[in-house]
Amino acid sequence: MPRIALLGCGLMGTPMARRWLAAGLPLTVWNRTAAKAQALAADGAQVAVTPADAAAQADVVVTMLEDGPVVEQVLFGPAGAAAAMPRGSLAIDMSSILPAAARAHARRLAGLGVASLDAPVSGGTVGAAAGTLAIMAGGEAADFARAQAVFAPLGRAVHVGPHGAGQLAKLANQMIVGISIGAVAEALLMAQAGGADMAQVRTALRGGFAESRVLEVHGQRMVDADFAKRGSLAIQLKDLRNALATAREIGFHSPITEELARLYEQAAQRYADLDQSALFCELQRLNADGKT
Amino acid sequence: MPRIALLGCGLMGTPMARRWLAAGLPLTVWNRTAAKAQALAADGAQVAVTPADAAAQADVVVTMLEDGPVVEQVLFGPAGAAAAMPRGSLAIDMSSILPAAARAHARRLAGLGVASLDAPVSGGTVGAAAGTLAIMAGGEAADFARAQAVFAPLGRAVHVGPHGAGQLAKLANQMIVGISIGAVAEALLMAQAGGADMAQVRTALRGGFAESRVLEVHGQRMVDADFAKRGSLAIQLKDLRNALATAREIGFHSPITEELARLYEQAAQRYADLDQSALFCELQRLNADGKT
Numbered sequence: 001m002p003r004i005a006l007l008g009c010g011l012m013g014t015p016m017a018r019r020w021l022a023a024g025l026p027l028t029v030w031n032r033t034a035a036k037a038q039a040l041a042a043d044g045a046q047v048a049v050t051p052a053d054a055a056a057q058a059d060v061v062v063t064m065l066e067d068g069p070v071v072e073q074v075l076f077g078p079a080g081a082a083a084a085m086p087r088g089s090l091a092i093d094m095s096s097i098l099p100a101a102a103r104a105h106a107r108r109l110a111g112l113g114v115a116s117l118d119a120p121v122s123g124g125t126v127g128a129a130a131g132t133l134a135i136m137a138g139g140e141a142a143d144f145a146r147a148q149a150v151f152a153p154l155g156r157a158v159h160v161g162p163h164g165a166g167q168l169a170k171l172a173n174q175m176i177v178g179i180s181i182g183a184v185a186e187a188l189l190m191a192q193a194g195g196a197d198m199a200q201v202r203t204a205l206r207g208g209f210a211e212s213r214v215l216e217v218h219g220q221r222m223v224d225a226d227f228a229k230r231g232s233l234a235i236q237l238k239d240l241r242n243a244l245a246t247a248r249e250i251g252f253h254s255p256i257t258e259e260l261a262r263l264y265e266q267a268a269q270r271y272a273d274l275d276q277s278a279l280f281c282e283l284q285r286l287n288a289d290g291k292t
Numbered sequence: 293m294p295r296i297a298l299l300g301c302g303l304m305g306t307p308m309a310r311r312w313l314a315a316g317l318p319l320t321v322w323n324r325t326a327a328k329a330q331a332l333a334a335d336g337a338q339v340a341v342t343p344a345d346a347a348a349q350a351d352v353v354v355t356m357l358e359d360g361p362v363v364e365q366v367l368f369g370p371a372g373a374a375a376a377m378p379r380g381s382l383a384i385d386m387s388s389i390l391p392a393a394a395r396a397h398a399r400r401l402a403g404l405g406v407a408s409l410d411a412p413v414s415g416g417t418v419g420a421a422a423g424t425l426a427i428m429a430g431g432e433a434a435d436f437a438r439a440q441a442v443f444a445p446l447g448r449a450v451h452v453g454p455h456g457a458g459q460l461a462k463l464a465n466q467m468i469v470g471i472s473i474g475a476v477a478e479a480l481l482m483a484q485a486g487g488a489d490m491a492q493v494r495t496a497l498r499g500g501f502a503e504s505r506v507l508e509v510h511g512q513r514m515v516d517a518d519f520a521k522r523g524s525l526a527i528q529l530k531d532l533r534n535a536l537a538t539a540r541e542i543g544f545h546s547p548i549t550e551e552l553a554r555l556y557e558q559a560a561q562r563y564a565d566l567d568q569s570a571l572f573c574e575l576q577r578l579n580a581d582g583k584t
Binding site: 099122123124127132134135136138156158159160161162164165168169171172173175176177179180182183184186187188189190191193194195196197200201203204205206207208209210211212213214215217243246247250251252253254255256257259260263283286287 | 391414415416419424426427428430448450451452453454456457460461463464465467468469471472474475476478479480481482483485486487488489492493495496497498499500501502503504505506507509535538539542543544545546547548549551552555575578579
């Protein structure tokens with residue numbers, strides 16, 4: 001039974017904490033806004049005042065934070081977790097950050113005698129609550145093996161390569177999702193523009209080679225013109241920017257992601273705070289403008 | 293029990309004919325290369341010498357041919373089916389042709405007192421043999437209703453709008469498939485270029501929001517570097533060109549399909565006769581060139 005410290009009790013961290021507690025794993029939690037950590041005390045979590053306090057007695061420290069700079073601050077800043085972690089313990093960063101930052105964190109932790117994995121997730125708050133997250137892990141195979149008890153209550157973990165590879169896989173995931181939303185939006189809009197019934201076209205395509213989670217979930221939002229935010233368009237754009245930054249870093253040419261990043265960039269001027277499927281609205285607007 | 297005449301016994305028509313015969317539907321077949329029609333005699337089909345002969349006694353004439361000009365020839369050319377069809381009978385074109393051509397055929401048939409549907413399919417030869425095709429039908433609702441007995445042994449039919457809408461839905465299908473193959477190829481290649489294990493990344497992504505038939509089927513071909521032709525890259529390019537031609541016709545701006553058409557165009561210079569998933573090879577080549 002590894003003793004877990006969770007740093008970050010936000011929309012994702014909180015349901016993950018409940019999964020661990022329900023599985024009987026001893027858990028200490030910390031959050032910058034203390035009230036969110038306190039809310040987990042009723043479920044059986046210990047509440048710590050600083051990241052260092054949370055980490056001192058833990059076998060595994062899990063970070064689930066907003067971005068790379070926040071992870072760096074919580075690990076290596078004042079009262080940060082890293083310096084307090086016992087030698088031989090394991091740091092797992094489940095936040096979505098740049099692969100280069102993940103590799104830098106791994107090096108600094110190794111210098112302190114602490115092993116680490118980058119293990120970002122896909123599946124959202126619904127997947128976190130249900131324990132069905134897709135977990136993409138980068139790091140040493142032995143560390144991946146000993147993290148199983150931590151991952152198992154959360155979902156399905158796959159070891160995808162060395163440090164940073166988990167974050168690369170997450171970028172690959174976001175590239176596919178972002179491009180697929182564009183594909184479904186453009187195809188459904190064109191069918192409608194040509195006189196077909198968009199809802200029926202989506203139904204006709206289900207189960208064929210065009211079938212995807214995006215056609216199922218985001219395609220339905222397009223048909224319903226329901227663009228209330230679940231995943232925000234601004235965050236989809238951030239993900240594609242991170243993918244392009246990483247592509248530049250490794251000298252990789254990614255023409256499709258570049259085209260989609262341009263479209264999301266343009267869409268964000270009007271629809272940043274809507275659902276990512278609102279790329280549909282931008283393509284609709286482009287076409288309405290073109291016809292006037 | 294509608295009496296069916298099938299014009300075109302190719303890779304798709306032949307397994308469809310067998311599905312109708314197995315369901316007990318009376319069937320007459322015709323094919324330009326007569327041997328392919330003769331092969332169905334053993335299964336119980338009548339074999340006709342011309343399209344007109346096949347059509348004369350039929351309630352429903354189904355065309356499953358290579359492209360629009362061939363459909364036009366077989367329907368309206370010398371010894372063509374249209375003039376021989378009884379008034380009130382139904383012509384169903386299940387070939388993949390341009391929506392504009394489908395509308396033109398419907399008008400000419402209506403002038404002869406013959407009703408029609410455009411009803412292209414997705415699912416390939418495997419779907420045709422198994423009776424699991426996705427069938428996208430355009431035309432009058434009443435004609436769609438009386439075509440159910442013909443469609444049912446082949447798969448799942450959805451009425452997507454007026455004449456031409458079936459072909460529009462098929463183009464939408466091909467746009468999504470073609471773009472999705474690009475998305476999966478670019479994402480897996482970038483993950484690999486950054487040091488991740490491509491096969492493991494694909495496994496990690498399965499079941500999340502990036503899940504799709506393309507990730508499942510074409511993604512596996514990319515991981516295996518198995519680009520033996522199932523659906524050819526040349527035909528995927530033709531489909532995207534048809535989508536762009538239709539977009540121009542209806543004044544629709546489709547920036548994502550345009551970008552992908554450029555990439556498939558470029559890929560076809562080397563990989564036209566490989567599987568459509570060989571777009572992966574082109575992105576790989578682009579990146580290898582960039583680094584030398």
